[in-house]
Amino acid sequence: QLQLQESGPGLVKPSETLSLTCTVSGGSISSSSYYWGWIRQPPGKGLEWIGSIYYSGSTYYNPSLKSRVTISVDTSKNQFSLKLSSVTAADTAVYYCARHNTYMGGQQLAHYYGMDVWGQGTTVTVSS
Amino acid sequence: DIQMTQSPSSVSASVGDRVTITCRASQGISSWLAWYQQKPGKAPKLLIYAASSLQSGVPSRFSGSGSGTDFTLTISSLQPEDFATYYCQQANSFPLGFTFGPGTKVDIK
Numbered sequence: 569q570l571q572l573q574e575s576g577p578g579l580v581k582p583s584e585t586l587s588l589t590c591t592v593s594g595g596s597i598s599s600s601s602y603y604w605g606w607i608r609q610p611p612g613k614g615l616e617w618i619g620s621i622y623y624s625g626s627t628y629y630n631p632s633l634k635s636r637v638t639i640s641v642d643t644s645k646n647q648f649s650l651k652l653s654s655v656t657a658a659d660t661a662v663y664y665c666a667r668h669n670t671y672m673g674g675q676q677l678a679h680y681y682g683m684d685v686w687g688q689g690t691t692v693t694v695s696s
Numbered sequence: 697d698i699q700m701t702q703s704p705s706s707v708s709a710s711v712g713d714r715v716t717i718t719c720r721a722s723q724g725i726s727s728w729l730a731w732y733q734q735k736p737g738k739a740p741k742l743l744i745y746a747a748s749s750l751q752s753g754v755p756s757r758f759s760g761s762g763s764g765t766d767f768t769l770t771i772s773s774l775q776p777e778d779f780a781t782y783y784c785q786q787a788n789s790f791p792l793g794f795t796f797g798p799g800t801k802v803d804i805k
Contacts (some may be wrong), residue, residue, distance in 0.1 A: 617794040628791040680787040682730040684744035
């Protein structure tokens with residue numbers, strides 16, 4: 569059974585870079601048609617997609633965060649990672665990693681099967 | 697940017713009630729809509745994808761419908777374990793992005 573587990577510091581200082589890793593177990597991160605994403609949820613608020621990556625290294629970012637976000641993949645470790653730079657208190661949230669089964673037809677979406685496997689989430693607080 | 701709205705923002709219901717939640721997209725998204733259930737302190741759980749396809753393992757009392765801009769999630773007979781917050785998510789704009797709705801909280805009447 570596929571499992572995802574987030575890891576990283578729970579406290580980050582303002583203006584610094586938030587770094588998280590998602591470890592995939594029970595399956596390969598290199599499976600075709602699966603993308604690996606990061607989603608966050610500020611306290612008491614809704615869900616925000618941060619970005620996704622394909623095992624080939626192709627990345628897709630939320631335009632509102634694109635200037636500060638880097639997502640990378642390490643297929644040898646079956647992991648993918650998130651870096652969010654210049655953080656502020658507004659970046660305080662529970663950060664989730666998730667898998668989404670997505671088929672692309674060229675640059676167009678061909679089919680979407682939803683975000684079907686999620687990590688348990690990790691709380692990151694931005695504070696000095 | 698595709699914006700998603702949900703109504704109501706919250707609903708109080710009793711066990712056995714039929715509950716319907718509406719999700720509206722600011723522009724047409726075909727059938728590229730998913731529904732998630734989230735309980736406090738837990739990760740979201742996928743219920744429905746492609747507007748009306750039931751995710752494996754999800755009880756059949758959950759159903760989804762709609763296409764274009766208007767979608768509904770229906771719980772045919774509310775069970776105690778269904779009290780949670782429900783989110784819709786559009787995928788039509790991927791790879792430019794995904795957007796979640798603001799959520800609908802279903803609580804006990």
